Amino acid sequence: MRRFDTTKARVFLGNWRTVLRFPYSVPSIDLQRSSNPLLACFLMILAATRTHLPRNLAVSGWLATSGMLAVICLATGCGRSELGYKPNSLHAASLTREGTDQNPISIAKKASEVVETWFGNIDQPKWPTDQVGLADQVLRMDCVERCAGPVGRGIDKVERGLFRKHCVSCHGLSGDGLGPAAMLLEPYPRDFRRGTFKFKSTPVGKKPTREDIHRTLHDGIPGTAMPSFRALDESEEFAKDVEDLVHYVRFLAIRGEVERRLISLHVREGVELESNSQRMQEVLVQVVQKWADSPDDVLVIPETPDYFQTPSDDSDHAQRIEKGKTLFESELTACVKCHGPTGAGDGKSQDFDEWTKDWTILAGIDPKHPKDWKEMKPFGALKPVLSKPRNFHWGAYHGGKSPSEIFKRIVLGIEGTPMPPVARAHNGNPGLTDQEIWDLVYYVMHLEDR
Amino acid sequence: MNSESKFNFVKLWAWMSAAFIFPLIWVGGLVTTHDAGMAVPDWPGTYGYNLFLYPLSTWLYGPFDLLIEHGHRLLGSWVGFLVILLCIWAWNTESRGWYRWACLGLLGAVIAQGLLGGFRVVLDQRTIAMIHGCGGPMVFAYASFLAFAASSDWNRARPTLKANGLWRLSWVLFGATVTQLILGAQLRHALPYTTPVGFMSMVHLHLTFAGIVTLAVLGVFYLVRRPEYQTETKLRSPANALAALLLIQLALGVGTWMVNYALPWSETMPSLARYVIAAKGYWESMLVTAHQATGSLLIACSTWLLCRVGKRQSTLTSSRNSFTIPNAVDSMASEPTGAIRILETVE
Ligand code: HEM
Numbered sequence: 029m030r031r032f033d034t035t036k037a038r039v040f041l042g043n044w045r046t047v048l049r050f051p052y053s054v055p056s057i058d059l060q061r062s063s064n065p066l067l068a069c070f071l072m073i074l075a076a077t078r079t080h081l082p083r084n085l086a087v088s089g090w091l092a093t094s095g096m097l098a099v100i101c102l103a104t105g106c107g108r109s110e111l112g113y114k115p116n117s118l119h120a121a122s123l124t125r126e127g128t129d130q131n132p133i134s135i136a137k138k139a140s141e142v143v144e145t146w147f148g149n150i151d152q153p154k155w156p157t158d159q160v161g162l163a164d165q166v167l168r169m170d171c172v173e174r175c176a177g178p179v180g181r182g183i184d185k186v187e188r189g190l191f192r193k194h195c196v197s198c199h200g201l202s203g204d205g206l207g208p209a210a211m212l213l214e215p216y217p218r219d220f221r222r223g224t225f226k227f228k229s230t231p232v233g234k235k236p237t238r239e240d241i242h243r244t245l246h247d248g249i250p251g252t253a254m255p256s257f258r259a260l261d262e263s264e265e266f267a268k269d270v271e272d273l274v275h276y277v278r279f280l281a282i283r284g285e286v287e288r289r290l291i292s293l294h295v296r297e298g299v300e301l302e303s304n305s306q307r308m309q310e311v312l313v314q315v316v317q318k319w320a321d322s323p324d325d326v327l328v329i330p331e332t333p334d335y336f337q338t339p340s341d342d343s344d345h346a347q348r349i350e351k352g353k354t355l356f357e358s359e360l361t362a363c364v365k366c367h368g369p370t371g372a373g374d375g376k377s378q379d380f381d382e383w384t385k386d387w388t389i390l391a392g393i394d395p396k397h398p399k400d401w402k403e404m405k406p407f408g409a410l411k412p413v414l415s416k417p418r419n420f421h422w423g424a425y426h427g428g429k430s431p432s433e434i435f436k437r438i439v440l441g442i443e444g445t446p447m448p449p450v451a452r453a454h455n456g457n458p459g460l461t462d463q464e465i466w467d468l469v470y471y472v473m474h475l476e477d478r
Numbered sequence: 479m480n481s482e483s484k485f486n487f488v489k490l491w492a493w494m495s496a497a498f499i500f501p502l503i504w505v506g507g508l509v510t511t512h513d514a515g516m517a518v519p520d521w522p523g524t525y526g527y528n529l530f531l532y533p534l535s536t537w538l539y540g541p542f543d544l545l546i547e548h549g550h551r552l553l554g555s556w557v558g559f560l561v562i563l564l565c566i567w568a569w570n571t572e573s574r575g576w577y578r579w580a581c582l583g584l585l586g587a588v589i590a591q592g593l594l595g596g597f598r599v600v601l602d603q604r605t606i607a608m609i610h611g612c613g614g615p616m617v618f619a620y621a622s623f624l625a626f627a628a629s630s631d632w633n634r635a636r637p638t639l640k641a642n643g644l645w646r647l648s649w650v651l652f653g654a655t656v657t658q659l660i661l662g663a664q665l666r667h668a669l670p671y672t673t674p675v676g677f678m679s680m681v682h683l684h685l686t687f688a689g690i691v692t693l694a695v696l697g698v699f700y701l702v703r704r705p706e707y708q709t710e711t712k713l714r715s716p717a718n719a720l721a722a723l724l725l726i727q728l729a730l731g732v733g734t735w736m737v738n739y740a741l742p743w744s745e746t747m748p749s750l751a752r753y754v755i756a757a758k759g760y761w762e763s764m765l766v767t768a769h770q771a772t773g774s775l776l777i778a779c780s781t782w783l784l785c786r787v788g789k790r791q792s793t794l795t796s797s798r799n800s801f802t803i804p805n806a807v808d809s810m811a812s813e814p815t816g817a818i819r820i821l822e823t824v825e
Contacts, residue, residue, distance in 0.1 A: 180516020
């Protein structure tokens, strides 16, 4: 337990007096910064008990009070962990597993310190303007600031700490997907630090747009723990919250990816982990540029054919299904390999996602072998689980169930998972025509049990 | 000083206090569900206003989290006011000395809860929020105890039971429900830096204790119908209430998991595969809050059972441990203590 600090107690008692001037009490938020005033309160209550109340006071009340307060003193006095972004030691560990004798923990810590000089800490995020210019191109820092830090309203009534309020229980403080509940969920919550997202309108290797992330937050992801924040989006009061959270997700992803790349630059090429190193700053610029808006990357979806809305007559319908089925089962698309002959998600090929392969296969670990992967558990690794191909019979589309969203998934693939993009006929390249892709969409949607 | 007067205000007031603490628990639960604990950054004032003078329109038409947080504070003060009246009444009319002290104890507990709530805000400490959250149901159980101890059953019950089993089981049940409350609070108030492993252990413990509570309630339900307890029909009401609440609670528990984290079997059923959690939905937060409130009711009901069994337990009169014997407490406290004597002379 920390020493009882009398100056702090006096500060606290001073404030306490203002509290006692009840009707005109002033906001006493400053108190948050004095660390252990509870002890003072505990002593005060003990004193009050001794002087003002008869000694034979039996069971109840004050005893319970003192007990409770004693517990708090213990809990807050000794047990208070410092909040902060967690260093990415899992990445460091998987890179240093073979061939080096470097200590992953200390590497990760150093990288985290460098990143902190650019992006600030968990309560006060900032933008590396000196290195990469203004944030406007990529995200809005006022939104980011509103999402970071502890939950609550300031005296200006503006709500802050949105990420801790809505997301932290799954995605974790650093967006590492290791929030308290992570272990109990399947699929695991997204680790933003890889900068990889599944449901987006840009090709593999490109970053999702703001609208993509907004759509995920608005609709949620069915069959997973990712909630829909529609209620916030559609209420007048909290309407801005979701958009702000989108910016914070981007911030965490940028921050996390820079951190990862610094670690690998250090391990692979021996570049010193320092914030003024030229090479390190190049990495920073590269990552930030990837997130800058680039409308050119967004897939232009041809207009959804009418027959998706208005049911057509039987012969047309049967014909389209037949075409789609043939494509689905063809060698060219290989859909069957994963989704199975009936589209129940039970194909022969079952694989892990990139977030898992990142610290297993890339580090020479067999994810199927418990003895092997458990080696990484101390660094925060969770048990590898297969990335299951979708079962189309249930009609539960994770990226949105409109034909155009499914079109996007088939054309672009689902990044980070085994689901590949189809080859699309384009500028003379061979592949499926748009009409054929619509047929696939039609077939897949038709598989839903009704 | 006469508790046999025609209309017993103490009894009424003890019931009133308990009856108002229950909604207080609901609103408090909503505050936790919506993470609105810091919706008002100062205490005891609200945005610099006196608690009672905060403008009504800004409160009612303000943001939702501010509405419930400030409402929780107002309701809390109202309960404090009720309990002060209870104490005054008890000191004037109640003949049982221990009961008067116990009322004062309730006041102490209510004040302590208020202080804890305040410190949670002033220090922005989630650990305190957790303790405050556990304290609420305990204060409710305490107030219910006062209500039961003022009831006519308490006065009329005679020590006839010889078997000890139910008495012991009731304590097990009480202990298990309280433990369950503390475990549930670990889930509800999980700190951002709680590790996945730590959280998982708490979930498993919470489930284990749900099993223990279930077994204990089933045991109680069975025992009160056994020959050795059959004659005491009054024991059945708490047992039945416990069984009914338990069923509700188990269903609410599963529902709570579902609306917070989705059920883990999405691969087995189309309805689960299509299910999307609605964050901050109205019914969802009501369900989660109902789970917490029903948990408090279970604790209060096991207190009820303890009162009904304890007052009928003949084995207790010969027990050495006088602390747990309501009857013994009665007789012990009938000799006026220092403070009571002072009050009497004042009168
Ligand atoms: C006898 C049965 C049970 C009792 C008495 C009980 C009691 C409680 C209480 C009192 C709380 C709230 C604690 C607080 O707010 O301070 C709680 C929370 C919780 N309980 Fe239970 N529980 C029971 C069974 C279950 C079951 C079967 C589940 C199913 C998984 C469950 C899941 C939860 C969850 C997820 C929370 C946290 C809610 C949140 O995050 O807001 N409980 N429980």
